[in-house]
Amino acid sequence: xxxxxxxxxxxxxxLLQDGLFFTACPYLDPEGTMSVAxxxxxxxxxxxxxxxxxxxxxxxxxxxxxxxxxxxxGRDGTVYDELKYVWLQGRQVWMYCRLYRTMERFRRPEIxxxxxxxxxxxxxxxxxSSGQWKCAFCLTRDGKAVKIQRTVFSECFYLLAMDExxxxxADEGMQLEAEQMMEQLIHWVRVDSSGLGRPQLPGDFPTxxxxxxxxxxxxxxQLSEGRGQEVAHKYSELTGxxxxxxxxxxxxxxxxxxxxxxxxxxxxxGCLGRLQNPGxxxxxxxxxxxxxxxxxxxxxxxxxxxxxxxxxxxxxxxxGHGGLFYFLDVDGHCPxxxxxxxxxxxxxxxxLIAFLMAYSQTxxxxxxxxxxxxxxxxFNHFPDADSGEWFGYLTQEGKPALDLKGGPFKxxxxxxxxxxxxxxxxxxxxxxxx
Numbered sequence: 001x002x003x004x005x006x007x008x009x010x011x012x013x014x015l016l017q018d019g020l021f022f023t024a025c026p027y028l029d030p031e032g033t034m035s036v037a038x039x040x041x042x043x044x045x046x047x048x049x050x051x052x053x054x055x056x057x058x059x060x061x062x063x064x065x066x067x068x069x070x071x072x073x074g075r076d077g078t079v080y081d082e083l084k085y086v087w088l089q090g091r092q093v094w095m096y097c098r099l100y101r102t103m104e105r106f107r108r109p110e111i112x113x114x115x116x117x118x119x120x121x122x123x124x125x126x127x128x129s130s131g132q133w134k135c136a137f138c139l140t141r142d143g144k145a146v147k148i149q150r151t152v153f154s155e156c157f158y159l160l161a162m163d164e165x166x167x168x169x170a171d172e173g174m175q176l177e178a179e180q181m182m183e184q185l186i187h188w189v190r191v192d193s194s195g196l197g198r199p200q201l202p203g204d205f206p207t208x209x210x211x212x213x214x215x216x217x218x219x220x221x222q223l224s225e226g227r228g229q230e231v232a233h234k235y236s237e238l239t240g241x242x243x244x245x246x247x248x249x250x251x252x253x254x255x256x257x258x259x260x261x262x263x264x265x266x267x268x269x270g271c272l273g274r275l276q277n278p279g280x281x282x283x284x285x286x287x288x289x290x291x292x293x294x295x296x297x298x299x300x301x302x303x304x305x306x307x308x309x310x311x312x313x314x315x316x317x318x319x320g321h322g323g324l325f326y327f328l329d330v331d332g333h334c335p336x337x338x339x340x341x342x343x344x345x346x347x348x349x350x351x352l353i354a355f356l357m358a359y360s361q362t363x364x365x366x367x368x369x370x371x372x373x374x375x376x377x378x379f380n381h382f383p384d385a386d387s388g389e390w391f392g393y394l395t396q397e398g399k400p401a402l403d404l405k406g407g408p409f410k411x412x413x414x415x416x417x418x419x420x421x422x423x424x425x426x427x428x429x430x431x432x433x434x
Contacts, residue, residue, distance in 0.1 A: 073404065089139075163175060
C-alpha cells in the first residue's frame with residue numbers, strides 16, 4: 001500500500017496545528033481572505049454544473065409509461081437496465097422537490113410533475129405488502145418487487161421523498177405517512193429489529209454502523225426543518241442519541257474515525273473493525289455542523305470539524321494522485337473491498353459540502369484552502385464535458401473506470417445536492433463578504 005500510506009498521503013503538504021496537513025492555496029491573501037473574484041468563479045461553475053446535471057436527468061431518466069425514474073444510464077443517457085432502485089427513486093423525488101421549493105429557477109412545472117409521478121410510483125409499489133412498512137430495494141420497471149434488503153435505508157429514502165413532496169403539494173396525508181415511517185424506523189433501530197428479517201446467527205455480533213445514526217439524524221433534520229420547536233422537541237432525545245452514537249466512532253485516542261464499532265463504543269476485531277470510509281465520515285461531519293449551528297453548540301462544532309472533517313481528510317487524501325480513497329484500513333493493511341483505492345464521486349461531494357460549511361461557520365482560512373483543494377480535483381476529474389453529468393467511478397490515477405452516469409447507487413442525488421448546497425453557501429459568503 002505504498003500510495004495509500006500516511007507518508008505518501010502527506011507528501012507535499014504543509015503542517016497545520018494539531019498535526020493536520022493541507023496543500024497551500026494561492027487564492028488567499030496573507031490575512032487569509034479569499035478574493036471575491038475567486039468565490040464568484042467557483043459559484044458560476046457550480047451553477048452551470050447544477051443546471052447541466054438537472055437537464056441531464058430531466059432528459060433521460062423519466063419513465064413516462066410506468067412512472068418513476070430510470071437510473072441505470074450510460075454515458076450519453078442511454079438506459080442500459082430498467083430496474084428501479086427504491087433508494088434512488090426516493091432521492092430523486094426529494095432532490096426535485098428541494099430544488100423546486102427553494103430555488104426560483106427550478107420552479108418549473110416539469111420538475112414538479114416529475115416529482116409527483118415519482119412519489120406516486122413509490123407509494124404504489126415500494127412497500128412490499130399492504131399495511132406493512134418494509135420497502136423493497138429493487139423493483140421492475142412496472143413496480144414488481146425484485147429484492148429486499150435487511151436494512152432500513154429504502155425506508156429512509158422513502159420517508160425523505162414523502163416529507164419533501166408533502167411540502168410542495170401541501171398533502172397532509174403524505175406528511176403523516178412520513179412521520180409514521182419515522183416511528184417504524186425508530187422501533188426497528190432502537191427496540192426490535194426482527195421486522196427487518198435479519199436472523200440472529202451465533203457467530204455474529206451486534207455492531208454500531210455509523211450509517212444508521214447518521215441517517216436518523218438526517219431524517220430528524222428533514223422532519224423538523226421549518227416546523228417549529230414543538231417538532232424539534234419531539235425528536236430531541238433521538239437527536240442526542242444519534243450524536244452519541246456517531247461520536248463513538250472516534251477511536252484510537254481521537255486519531256481515527258472507524259466505520260463500525262461495538263454497541264458499547266469499543267473497537268471491533270478484524271477487517272470490519274479497522275475499516276475507514278473517509279467520505280462517510282465527512283458526510284457525518286457536515287450533518288453534525290448543521291446541528292451545531294441549529295443548537296449554537298460550539299463544542300459540537302469543534303468536534304465536527306476536528307474529528308469528522310479534518311481527520312478523515314488527512315487520512316483519506318491521496319497526495320500521490322489526488323482525490324479521496326474510498327476505503328482504508330486504519331492499520332495500513334490492504335482493505336478487503338476491491339474498490340478501496342478508487343476515487344468515487346460521492347465522497348468528493350461530501351468533502352466540498354463539509355469544508356465550505358465549516359469555513360462558512362468559522363471563517364478559518366485553512367478550511368477554505370481545503371475546499372479549494374477538493375474543488376480543483378473534483379472539477380478537473382469528474383464532470384463529463386462531452387455528454388454532461390459526472391463520471392462516478394475513477395481509478396486511483398483519476399481516469400474514468402466506468403463511463404456510466406447512473407447505476408444501482410449513483411442517481412440524481414449526491415452531485416445535485418452538493419452543487420445546490422455549495423451554491424447557497426457561496427451566495428451567502430458573497431452577500432456577506434465584508
